[in-house]
Amino acid sequence: MTASSSQGSENLDPQKRSFLGIHYVKCGTYGRIYKNKDGSAYIGNCPRCMHPIKVRIGSEGTGHRFFKCFCP
Numbered sequence: 001m002t003a004s005s006s007q008g009s010e011n012l013d014p015q016k017r018s019f020l021g022i023h024y025v026k027c028g029t030y031g032r033i034y035k036n037k038d039g040s041a042y043i044g045n046c047p048r049c050m051h052p053i054k055v056r057i058g059s060e061g062t063g064h065r066f067f068k069c070f071c072p
């Protein structure tokens, strides 16, 4: 009995902008940050206090899609 399954039909859409979810702990709100132009990091600002946030994209990339920001 042979079972073969191929799941290689995963299309990566280059036009789809990936983002990270951010929990601004001290401001008590949530938001998203998007990739910068060269795709080396996710950047954005806290929607409440405009504190800048930057998450560098590693070579392997962490599996984390959600980060916490502790605004000063």
Ligand SMILES: [Zn+2]
Residues within 6 Å of the ligand: 024, 026, 027, 046, 047, 048, 049, 050, 051, 071
């Ligand atoms: Zn904030």
